[in-house]
Amino acid sequence: MREHLTRRRALKSLGVAGVAALAGCSEGDGTPTDGAGGDGDTGGDGDGGNGSGDGGDTAADDSDMNGTATGTASSVSGEVTIGVLQPMSGNLAYYGQQGLWGFLSGLAYKAGADPAGMVGTGETTVTVGDVDYRLLVRDTEFAADPAQSAATSLVRDDGVDMLFGCSSSSAAERVVGQVVTQAQVPFVAGPAASAAITASGDYCSDLVFRASENTAMDARSGGRYVANETDVSRVFLFGADYSFGRAVVNNYESVLQDNGVEIVGKRFVEQGYAEWDGLLDNAESAGAEGIVGGFTVTTLPNLFSSFLSGDYSYRAFGGFATQITNQVVGNTMESVLGSPLTAEKIEGSQxxxxxxxxxWNQYDNEINDAFVDSYTNTYEVVPDLFTSGTFTAASAIHQAVQASGSTEGADIAGALKGMTVADTPKGEDGYTFQEYNNQARSEMTVASPVPTSDEYADTWGASIMPGEPQARISGENATIPADSSDMNCSL
Structure with a gap:
């Protein structure tokens, strides 16, 4: 039987060890990663609502028509205190906002209400049926040290039942290693996207869950599409020379080779690399029919500017990122191709x-419709890359409370194990937590960039957006299999 976790045991187990860990050296630099499917952009503007002040008490009820009251008729009552760890200030506040807004939207959907508004750091309570979710929001500053310090305080001083969040993978990994493992408090990571969180024996555990998609899912679904749905048979791989870029390249390489695509070259470069003409010429000389770039927004504009300005026979593949990266990439395309962008210009760019x-526009179902409407009405922006995963995290937590009949952290974690989440933006039963590593698998889509339509001109701050879905990759095919050499987690 699973040992019952109490706040008292969590506080006792953290004790001196947790405090001492705060004085340790940082593991990594908290480098944000997006581009071909990482955690977040670098150098984004992080507009609005950057976490000042107290969010107040916002009680959701089941009277609002924008949501769907699900699971509220239950005998479960009580309070769940959740420590929320997100970057709520600085240039990358937008990632914390996405993570928090998606989470608030998931709880609101379960309550049949609109999400709480511009919640910042402090305390906010959301009521779903007879359960109060007391959210203690803390600013991680997108770095490992503040995240660890905040997580330690939340467990030791506030006695939270569980932790949720981190946009930075290095922050999430630090929280797991220095707080979650020592205090034995459940943690739902997200949107931090490092595959290692749920694939490495250094981090995965019965207490660590993630609904949010990860870098391996980006690369494996992209590689499968290139191999099976295009005429490309020879690919050159480029990546940033650190964990994110290497994870993207390694997962693309594995899937492409398994599906008969030849890798004609690999090259890792430092972030912000600008001398692309020679490297792109090398890919052309190697006979590449496609290239993949595993980079953040610090490098993508340089790569795309050289690619768009050159005369190359191959296409460029990768992952759609957040609004911030799309703003920069769209501006780069306009500067090279001319403004305004047209569908013909974008198609010709390869x-x-x-x-x-x-x-927001990749899934057509009642849950996503309600989510997009309520999120856009509340936050004046459409749901972005990270929001479905964190919506699903909140939806799953409430479902686990109902399934376990308990508001205790250990019981919630036990119910999350192997759960298929009923209410998600990707549709009913759209996410399932894999029992071998507690990573939720879900469907991924493939789409081409198109000019942002008039319908979304005011709610999507970029000149390009994803077009209609061209392909869908099942969750089973997108995630790292249990028997893969890349899966070093067995729970």
Whole structure:
């Protein structure tokens, strides 16, 4: 039987060890990653609502027509205290906002209400049926040290039942290693996207869950599409020379080779690399029919500017990123191809199609319709790349409370194990937590960039957006299999 976790045991087990860990050196630099499917962009503007002040008490009820009251008629009552760890200030506040807004939207959907508004750091309570979710929001500053410090305080001083969040993978990994493991408190990571969180024995555990999609899912679904749905048979792989870029390249390489595509070259470069003409010429000389770039927004504009300005025979593949990266990439395309962008210009550029974890216009179902409407009405922006995963995290937590009949963290974690989440933006039963590593698998889509339509001109701040879905990759095919050499987690 699973040992019952209490706040008292969590506080006792963290104790001196947790405090001492705060003085340790940082593991990594918290480098944000997006581009071909990582955690977040670098150098984005992080507009609006950057976490100042107290969010207040916002009680959701079941009277609002924008949501669907599901699971509210239950005998379960009580309070669940969740420590929320997200970057709520600085240039990358937008990632924290996405993570938090998606989570609030998931709880609101379960309550049949609109999500709470511009919640910042502090305390906010959302009521779903007879259960109060007390959210203690803390600013991680998109770095490992503040995330660890905040997580330690939440467990030791506030006695939270569970932790949720982190947009930075290095922050999430630090929280797992220095707080979750020592305090034995459940943690739902997201949108932090490092595959290692749920694929490495250093981090995965019975207490660590993730509904949000990860870098391996980006690369494996993109590689499968290139291999099976295009005429490309020879690919050159480029990536940033650190964990994110290597993860993208390694997963693309594995899937492409397994599906008969030849890798004609690999090259890793530092972030911000600008001398692309020679490297792109090398790919042409190697006979590449396609290239993949595993980079953040610090490098993508340089790569795309050289690619668009050159005369190359191959296409460029990768992943659709967030609004911030799309703004920069769209501006780069306009500067090279001319403004305004047209569908013909974009098609002629040979950029894409790209994979996407989630964007508001990739899923057509009642849950997503309600989500898009309520999210856009509340936050004046359409749901972005990270929001489906964090919506699903909240939806899953409430479903686990109902299934376990308990508001205790250990019981919630036990119910999450192997759960198929009923209410998700990707549709009913759209995510399933894999029992071998507690990573939720879900469908991915592939779409080409198109000019942003008039319908979304005011709610999507970029000149390009994903077009209609061209292909869908099942969750089973997108995630790392249990028997893969890349899966070093067995629970």
């Amino acid at each position: 950029l894409g199609p790209f994979t996407t974890r989630y964007h």
